[in-house]
Amino acid sequence: MELLWYIILMTMLTIYVILDGYDFGAGIIHLFFAKTEKDKKAVTNAIGPFWDANEVWLIAVGGVLFFAFPTLYASSFSGFYLPLMMILWLLIFRAIGLELRGQIKNRMWEAVWDKAFGIASLLLALFFGIALGNIVRGVNLGMVTDGVSTHEPHFFFLPLWNSSFSPHAEHLGVIDWFTLMLGLVGVVSLAIHGANWIIFKTNSDLNPKLKKVIFNLNFVLLALVIISLSTWHIIDPNPFRNFMEHPWLIIFPLITFTGLFGLFKVKSFKKDGLGFLFSTLFLLGGLASTVASIFPKVLPSTNDVNPSLTLYNVAAHDYGLSIGVYWFVIAAFLVAVYMFVQYRVFRGKMDDVGYGDH
């Protein structure tokens, strides 16, 4: 039962990253590449009717985490207190930037909310990458000092950084050079993903330029992936053990690299949705590979005193998990119907929706 909910949760998380990922990416593109009013309109039109529903996936992931793995929810949300609060504030800024920009026709007003939307999107992509880095690196569970736990073995607290910025320090911070690197992977991969979405959903004049941007950023992404993989042993001496034991898991890294290398052909794609498909593959494969490398751990311990959190020692009781499956199946079916309706009504190019004019 724990395993089933683990798979459900990870699937939902992946869906969230793919969906809200293109929103964040569109924000990054908006910040750096959308110069004219028409370009900006194209970017916001592309995500207009979707971003709100995409964000609901985050709430749903939070809810399912709370319900199925309450100990993990309690431990990680209190331990990553500061970065989570900042994510909340950024989400607020991003949302009001999008919602309020079109309410008043004034250049200063628009400039402020454009920047709020763009910068918040960029920082969110960075923070989500850093979050992934923290999860694979692990934390000092129980806040062990000199070999003694100062708190219950599943609780911890991380400041934003420590003086050494090292993933090896006894007292870790949320941001160190390793997690920051994954943060950059987040920014670059979501920027590519967002650009692909804009190409997919609009006929904007920006599109030819975006194809070049994707092509160039893809080199940066490849470099970052290579550096990450070659330094990964620093936080996990044997990251490939699960892949050795269960060779079928290799499919995830294969998906990742299919996505990554496929995007180098972006300039010759005939269909506009193809690029989006490849960046989706990259995100899906990358996330799944990372999570699979630490399985069944969900939050590794960096000390020898307290055991890592695994999906088995953080789950709720069996009865609740079993009964949850019933309502979840119904809810998931309904969600699929809503999404079908939503993407059907707003199918095709979004150039004339006029989002923000209401």
Place this chain on the structure above:
Amino acid sequence: MEDMLFYDRMQFAFTITFHYLFPQLTMGLSLMIVYFKWRFLRTKIDKYNDAAKFWMKIFALNFAMGVVTGIPMEFQFGTNWAKFSELTGGIIGQTLAMEGMFSFFLESSFLGLFLFGEKLMGQKLHFLTGFLVFLGSWASGYLIIATHSWMQYPVGYEILENGKFVLNNFGALFSNPWLMPAFLHNQMGSVITSSFVVASIGAFYLLNNKHSEFGKLFVKTGIIFGLISSILVAFPTGDWAAKNVAKHQPVTFAAMEGIFETEDGGAEIILIGQPDVENKKLDNKIAVPNVLSFLTYQRWDAEIKGLNEFDESVYPTNIPGLYYSYHIMVGLGTIFIGLLLIAGIQLYRKKLYTTKWVLWTLMFMLPFPYIANTAGWYTAELGRQPWLVYNLLRTADGISPTVSSGNTLFTLLGFIGLYALLGLLFIMLAAKIIHKGPETTKHI
């Protein structure tokens, strides 16, 4: 430790109070928009569709505010109340996860369609999307109050040796006797807020001689919805909810009614007075004898236990706060009924639109349903203190053990600053929509 608890409570209280200013309007307003849309489908008179469209703009703004301030609520269970989440997540996580899966997806998917899809879908489907948004928002309220009810009156659980609460009866979460009264009471409160907002803006248009056609429609609709809901909020739902408190939380009941001593031959109902908890008495009291006994047990001489019957360790933490919250809610509720009755009579006599003082009063009533709803929630929440899970888990034992008070104060200050900005922007944009007013459909 004391500071940690204090800041955690302040942050939750501040963020939830601010958050609930928006859903209380959207839940009621979605019902009224569905009504306008339905009238339009029935009569084909454009005025109703234009009214629905106008209120949709206000709805969309409030909905966006509700969403952005709502996400922090879900996060804070884990960030600030980690021990509580760990111990009870297997139970309240059920209802909170269901809220996300069942109502938020419904609301957000169909709100986009409702706002942008009128031309794409045709009128009947457009009505349907509006109805689904209404359904989603009320389902959200239902599941939140199911969570709240479990904390007030825990059911369907057992406690393991390690202190964890484990669900053993899923159905009990929804047949909880606390749930239905609290839900209906809350929803009626929400309809009151939306009724007064609609009526107040209608009165503003009438007094200002602008959009008078809509002004009349808004005032009339607001008064009718408001009169029905303000009666239902008191009876039967409020009465029913209060009886639950009397039965299951007698010490809370005594504190909120301001009863320090058990009286022989029936308890009086306190209308006005200031509780002096240190000396266990009520100053400047105005009360009506025996009425509380009758309202609670339908017997004039029924005994109501005063605070003197309970140990101080189970006293609600903030007795004056609880007492004032409750009395503000009930007092305002009574004023609402009185005012709406007068307005209703004038409406029936077809004199309402010329009775200036009623219109002025309606216009200035705008903030008061918000105050009444907030006071109602403070009654429920302060009434449960010092417990998170009534009689089972103390609030002090539920906070995050590793988050220092300095970090919580930092984020509390951050929220205060951010929400002040949000509030300012909200008022500015709402004023802009109201100033512009409803637009009439032009037939070419």
